[in-house]
Amino acid sequence: MQPKILLEKTKFDVTIKRLCHQLIEVHNDFSNTVIIGLQPRGVFLARRIQKELQSILKNKNVHCGELDITFYRDDFRKKALIPNRTNIDFIIEDKNVVLVDDVLFTGRTIRAGLDAMLAFGRPKDVELLVLVDRRFSRHVPIQAKYIGITIDSIESQNVKVEWQESDGKDKITLLDK
Amino acid sequence: MSSLSVNHLLGIKQLTKNDIELILDTAKNFKEVINRPIKKVPSLRDLTVANLFFENSTRTRLSFELAQKRLSADVVNFSASNSSVKKGETLVDTVNNILAMKVDMVVMRHASAGAAMFLAKRVNAKIVNAGDGAHEHPTQALLDAFSMQEKLGNLKGKKVVIVGDILHSRVALSNIFCLQKLGAIVKVCGPLTLIPKYIRSLGVEVELDLRKALEWCDVANMLRIQLERQDIKYFPSLREYTMLYGLDKELLDSLSKKIIVMHPGPINRGVEITSDVADSKQSIILEQVENGVAVRMAVMFLLAGRQAS
Numbered sequence: 001m002q003p004k005i006l007l008e009k010t011k012f013d014v015t016i017k018r019l020c021h022q023l024i025e026v027h028n029d030f031s032n033t034v035i036i037g038l039q040p041r042g043v044f045l046a047r048r049i050q051k052e053l054q055s056i057l058k059n060k061n062v063h064c065g066e067l068d069i070t071f072y073r074d075d076f077r078k079k080a081l082i083p084n085r086t087n088i089d090f091i092i093e094d095k096n097v098v099l100v101d102d103v104l105f106t107g108r109t110i111r112a113g114l115d116a117m118l119a120f121g122r123p124k125d126v127e128l129l130v131l132v133d134r135r136f137s138r139h140v141p142i143q144a145k146y147i148g149i150t151i152d153s154i155e156s157q158n159v160k161v162e163w164q165e166s167d168g169k170d171k172i173t174l175l176d177k
Numbered sequence: 178m179s180s181l182s183v184n185h186l187l188g189i190k191q192l193t194k195n196d197i198e199l200i201l202d203t204a205k206n207f208k209e210v211i212n213r214p215i216k217k218v219p220s221l222r223d224l225t226v227a228n229l230f231f232e233n234s235t236r237t238r239l240s241f242e243l244a245q246k247r248l249s250a251d252v253v254n255f256s257a258s259n260s261s262v263k264k265g266e267t268l269v270d271t272v273n274n275i276l277a278m279k280v281d282m283v284v285m286r287h288a289s290a291g292a293a294m295f296l297a298k299r300v301n302a303k304i305v306n307a308g309d310g311a312h313e314h315p316t317q318a319l320l321d322a323f324s325m326q327e328k329l330g331n332l333k334g335k336k337v338v339i340v341g342d343i344l345h346s347r348v349a350l351s352n353i354f355c356l357q358k359l360g361a362i363v364k365v366c367g368p369l370t371l372i373p374k375y376i377r378s379l380g381v382e383v384e385l386d387l388r389k390a391l392e393w394c395d396v397a398n399m400l401r402i403q404l405e406r407q408d409i410k411y412f413p414s415l416r417e418y419t420m421l422y423g424l425d426k427e428l429l430d431s432l433s434k435k436i437i438v439m440h441p442g443p444i445n446r447g448v449e450i451t452s453d454v455a456d457s458k459q460s461i462i463l464e465q466v467e468n469g470v471a472v473r474m475a476v477m478f479l480l481a482g483r484q485a486s
Contacts (some may be wrong), residue, residue: 084206120214
């Protein structure tokens with residue numbers, strides 16, 4: 001099958017802006033809310049959302065952290081894993097946390113992310129934001145609250161999310177493995 | 178490279194440069210983990226590790242045990258002084274009996290050089306060498322390299338002098354292998370009686386004058402005089418040794434640049450290094466201890482993650 005482009009250029013931008021406005025409806029000025037992006041690829045989305053929120057809210061105090069989940073994964077020892085940087089320089093105790101990842105597939109990464117996050121305190125409330133929801137493919141009961149696009153895909157397919165910052169363009173593609 | 182090229186950590190000699198860099202990179206992540214409010218990750222929760230210490234140890238043993246606990250492994254401890262070794266049980270028998278209780282990894286310190294290698298060939302578990310005689314002490318060398326990297330960045334071309342009892346030191350040999358693989362230049366300094374005869378064949382220069390050695394180097398690693406391993410007198414007196422090879426504040430301050438001072442511990446204060454040097458800003462002795470836990474976590478994490486080939 002030819003790779004299918006799911007989202008790019010203007011539509012990509014609009015989707016991110018829409019997600020930000022959905023967040024603002026719930027979290028107002030983000031005074032009690034923090035964003036945590038999951039390493040490695042969720043961090044790009046989290047940074048983009050942080051930037052967008054700061055420009056919409058005209059407020060530079062939107063906190064955004066990076067969380068690596070390698071040490072919490074359940075498939076450790078099944079494949080070689082390289083850890084990434086964790087950088088959370090704020091307190092999440094009693095805060096509303098928005099966990100951010102690019103693609104929600106089996107839900108296992110998010111499960112590990114929830115565990116990893118608890119090492120930094122007990123948040124008041126945790127929500128999940130993803131750019132792509134591959135629905136009907138979950139292995140654990142986890143659903144996102146904020147979703148960029150929802151797609152139907154099968155296990156032999158891959159969703160590739162590219163970012164301006166690392167790949168030179170914003171684009172989401174559905175490919176065969 | 179995302180996994181080690183070896184199944185056991187027997188010595189630095191068996192590691193490639195990529196292995197060392199992978200361990201040091203992973204250790205950075207673990208250093209961040211042990212500075213969190215909750216210092217524990219569940220990576221090795223399904224693993225049991227036995228710490229077999231046939232020789233005395235405080236730092237290494239505690240450091241390994243903390244590393245194992247912070248990785249959520251189950252830990253059993255064993256020391257030779259109150260075990261059946263005293264009744265004449267052989268090393269392989271002892272270890273096989275422990276492994277029969279379903280232990281996955283063995284951390285061992287032993288007085289005989291090559292004990293870890295011997296065990297790795299005979300038993301079915303991952304072996305981590307925590308010091309074998311005067312041969313190797315790989316995790317110490319890795320944590321020394323990690324601590325130096327934190328201060329100096331890339332070690333390529335950096336100058337390190339190892340001072341003191343090179344002959345009886347497993348730390349020296351592991352450090353030489355490790356630093357050379359990372360591209361650093363190593364010299365040793367000490368009385369000729371305490372310098373192994375063939376040390377130059379490792380590409381290491383010998384300097385007999387401590388001041389010259391210190392003026393040359395970026396880092397000085399001061400080793401302990403291992404009186405317990407010295408069967409004969411290697412120097413006339415401790416006092417004379419201290420006068421010629423001890424590092425005091427006066428000497429340190431008189432150097433033309435600020436060097437980094439390291440010591441693998443335990444320190445004989447006033448022998449190889451004076452108290453004011455050990456506690457000075459240039460000394461990173463306590464950082465070494467902190468980094469030891471992170472480096473050992475990295476080693477065990479990477480060994481456990483390696484698929485059986």
